[in-house]
Amino acid sequence: MxxxxxxxxxxxxxxxxxxxxxxxxxxxxxxxxxxxxxxxxxxxxxxxxxxxxxxxxxxxxxxxxxxxxxxxxxxxxxxxxxxxxxxxxxxxxxxxxxxxxxxxxxxxxxxxxxxxxxxxxxxxxxxxxxxxxxxxxxxxxxxxxxxxxxxxxxxxxxxxxxxxxxxxxxxxxxxxxxxxxxxxxxxxxxxxxxxxxxxxxxxxxxxxxxxxxxxxxxxxxxxxxxxxxxxxxxxxxQTGKNGYDHFMLKEIHEQPAALRDTLAIYADGMSGLPAGDVNEVVALACGTSYHAALYAEALLTADVGMNVRAQIASEYRVGSASGAGERLVIAISQSGETADTLNPVRAAKAQGTPIIGITNVPESSLARLSDTLLQTAAGPEVAVAATKTYTTQMLVLALMAAELKGDEQGISALQTEFRSLPGKIEQLLARSEHIKAAAEWLAGFENTFIIAKGRQIPVAMEAALKLKEVAYLHAEAGAAGELKHGPFALLSEKTPVIAIIPQDEHRTRMITAIREIAARGAPVMALVDGESEEIAEFATSVITVPMVAPSISPIIFTVAAQLLSYYCGIERGCPVDRPRNLAKSVTVL
Structure with a gap:
């Protein structure tokens, strides 16, 4: 590195x-x-x-x-x-x-x-x-x-x-x-x-x-x-702070432009996507990009009906191909040079497996190895913690899911939602003071849980990673239903729980979860995208984001989590651009 x-x-x-x-x-x-x-x-x-x-x-x-x-x-x-x-x-x-x-x-x-x-x-x-x-x-x-x-x-x-x-x-x-x-x-x-x-x-x-x-x-x-x-x-x-205190904050605020630029690349659709049946799709990545792979698994499985499995790239083992055209690898790396991702990609390619690469660097090793390159247009990212490179990866995956679903009417409606997303994020960034206040409260704790359901679970995992990276705050993410299977033992007034509660099919279950958490004395911070009166009854703090289509709501919740982590890191006196012991482009095994 x-x-x-x-x-x-x-x-x-x-x-x-x-x-x-x-x-x-x-x-x-x-x-x-x-x-x-x-x-x-x-x-x-x-x-x-x-x-x-x-x-x-x-x-x-x-x-x-x-x-x-x-x-x-x-x-x-x-x-x-x-x-x-x-x-x-x-x-x-x-x-x-x-x-x-x-x-x-x-x-x-x-x-x-x-x-x-x-x-x-x-x-x-x-x-x-x-x-x-x-x-x-x-x-x-x-x-x-x-x-x-x-x-x-x-x-x-x-x-x-x-x-x-x-x-x-x-x-x-x-x-x-x-x-x-x-x-x-x-x-x-x-x-x-x-x-x-x-x-x-x-x-x-x-x-x-x-x-x-x-x-x-x-x-x-x-x-x-x-x-x-x-x-x-x-x-x-693009490589200076341009008046911002930190690169991370600048790059969080650059996300609307990065998303618009990425949308522009695919204004006429995506080419090179699988045309026939694919029995097995493996999404490979590391770190933050692995959370994008989990998002791909959720989207392509639930919305498209594909058999998709997200896997940490360093743990992937290439098996013998089950048949021509039956397997596909989606490899995700912001730099396109992540050694742990490139190794299994090379092995899979040697077996004849088609590779779809998603990267921010079109001249990278991953781009050259890929049969189909899906580029993000995030521009250079200097802070160690990924922000705009991650949300543009998520957008590309959402666009891919829409293309593969093949519903022309649905695609048209989603394209309208996609085009509105950058503006909705600008609204969130313009009124982020309530997130800063919530972060100042969170900074007083040393441990936290982050819970979600469905396609928001990767958001919870990314939020936990960001808190660990830039705020040195121990955070554990998981499915809301799993709290009762062990983690409840750790709940107390010293262990806040952050709950991601969008207006989707899981809302009722999530409200039940935070009610149970509050009953055990643990403070709750809720991230919501709609009416929150019922949630406020159990939550110490509520962060509201603009509402977008359910398939892309993880993107806007991610931006809120980035701001929360950034301000928490500032409150705790952490070097948010250069966390200790970390490097951005992991090019060694």
């Missing part, structure tokens, strides 16, 4: 590297470092903590350099384990994102060969392997070093003699930005938005040579190739 950046050109590298690193701190912020070529050798700076806290007085002159922000996987959080790493002679510097599976064997081998290792990491070994194979041709040395590696990596190598960067990747993302006489390298496109608008996306096994004059050479299987150059669709205004 680490963030890597690189630059070679005519400008001073340090300000570019630091700015780019700040933009990818969502990939990890345990420590950071930069290496800059100064004409005599390599200047190196490494420090524990996020990049924006410690760079004010840093001075390093040079027009080529690399940088890294770390999420620790191998080796403790320490200055010595921070990147960049160098070889024995400090003539080669590298930054790396990924996991080297055979690092113990490589470490033993390099020590036996006389190399001096300065860190506990697997990444440092790459610098020493390049040193082993160096002989004037940096590209050849990097290729040979890569052949020794087992695992995932995106690596940038810099040699003090050549003023060139060599980039290679395997199952870990990297993007190359092409400027006027300069080249940029980054884990993700947001790092270089505003510097370039032309980019290339290397494939696994590609080796890219970035030269000091801004030219680029790409090699695959020993031969030089040409990669397609793509237009970068994002701009620098």
């Amino acid at each position: 680490c963030g890597i950046v690189g630059y070679v050109g005519s400008r001073q590298a340090l300000p570019i590297l630091l700015d780019s690193l700040e933009r990818v701190t969502y990939r990890g912020y345990d420590s950071f470092g930069v290496a800059v070529l100064n004409g005599r050798g390599i200047d190196l700076f490494k420090q524990v903590g996020p990049v924006d806290e410690q760079t004010g007085s840093l001075e390093m002159a040079g027009t080529a350099g690399i940088g890294h922000t770390r999420w620790a996987t191998v080796g403790a959080v320490s200055r010595q384990n921070a990147h960049p790493h160098t070889d024995c002679a400090n003539k080669i510097a590298i930054v790396h994102n990924g996991d080297i599976d055979n690092y113990r064997d490589l470490r033993d081998r390099l020590i036996a060969e006389g190399h001096t290792l300065r860190s506990e990491t697997d990444s440092e070994l790459i610098a020493h392997l390049v040193e082993n194979y160096g002989g004037g041709n940096l590209v050849a040395a990097v290729i040979r070093a890569s052949e020794d590696l087992e695992g995932s990596y995106a690596t940038v190598v810099m040699d003090y003699k050549t003023r060139e960067l060599v980039v290679t990747r395997n199952e870990s993302p990297v993007v190359i930005g092409l400027g006027d006489g300069e080249v940029f390298v980054a884990s993700d496109a947001p790092a270089i938005v505003g510097y370039v608008d032309r980019v290339m996306y290397p494939e696994d096994g590609d080796v890219v040579l970035a030269k000091a004059d801004g030219s680029v050479e790409v090699y695959r299987d020993g031969a030089e190739i040409t990669l397609p150059v793509r237009k970068l669709g994002w701009n620098s205004s």
Whole structure:
């Protein structure tokens, strides 16, 4: 999940590297470092903590350099384990994102060969392997070093003699930005938005040579190739806070626009959806995207009649196909680079299973693996906690369900509801003070339950995750009917229960549930979308959201839960944009 950046050109590298690193701190912020070529050798700076806290007085002159922000996987959080790493002679510097599976064997081998290792990491070994194979041709040395590696990596190598960067990747993302006489390298496109608008996306096994004059050479299987150059669709205004206190709040407020932009993509319908019978559909995802998979299961099962099973991607095991055309995988990942999702997708694709990919990044690995790509138009998301990328995933899944249902009259009515959704969310955002007041009350507790029924259960799970992520408040989500089967033992005046109660077929049962909870002395917070007089009799706090169609009401309830979590985190003094120990794009297993 680490963030890597690189630059070679005519400008001073340090300000570019630091700015780019700040933009990818969502990939990890345990420590950071930069290496800059100064004409005599390599200047190196490494420090524990996020990049924006410690760079004010840093001075390093040079027009080529690399940088890294770390999420620790191998080796403790320490200055010595921070990147960049160098070889024995400090003539080669590298930054790396990924996991080297055979690092113990490589470490033993390099020590036996006389190399001096300065860190506990697997990444440092790459610098020493390049040193082993160096002989004037940096590209050849990097290729040979890569052949020794087992695992995932995106690596940038810099040699003090050549003023060139060599980039290679395997199952870990990297993007190359092409400027006027300069080249940029980054884990993700947001790092270089505003510097370039032309980019290339290397494939696994590609080796890219970035030269000091801004030219680029790409090699695959020993031969030089040409990669397609793509237009970068994002701009620098999308990666700033734009007057908001936090990225998370900004991105919550960007959801109406993101939903409108996503609707625009599918104004003429969706193509590539299954046309025949599909006996088994598996929706694979991790984290917040897994809650979107659960939403897909609820929608496609109840509204379309498909046999859909949501599964945490890291737990999925590909079996033998039951028959051609009978199985389908829906893979959901906001970045399109989630390692735990990509692995089973690759395995399923190898068996001939059709893949529908849902992602916010159309150039991502998931997009390239998918037979059908359903893109969301959330734009860049900087806060670690997903907000607009999640609700746009939900919208795409609701659109898919409407298409697959095939009821023209129903589709027309739903399209009207879909188009009204962004405006309804704007209404909610405009009068969010009552949510802020409820959050300030909730912030005084350390544990909470969140209950729902039917298609709102994924909303409860996402709300619980958000409270844990950004407010450090322990929250447990589940079906309302399950409270009586154990959790009732924990109810007291110190354990509030948040209940999601829309105007749907489950309303009566939900009111019964909160009545039972209140009878046991636990305070109740109710999220509702209609008349609440009966509910207010049992609830300490009531949050009302605008009413929309039942199939998409989970989206607007999710936005309310995001605001509740954000304001609760602020009240509890939590770093809502960068929760401890977390990273946004989980590209390691």
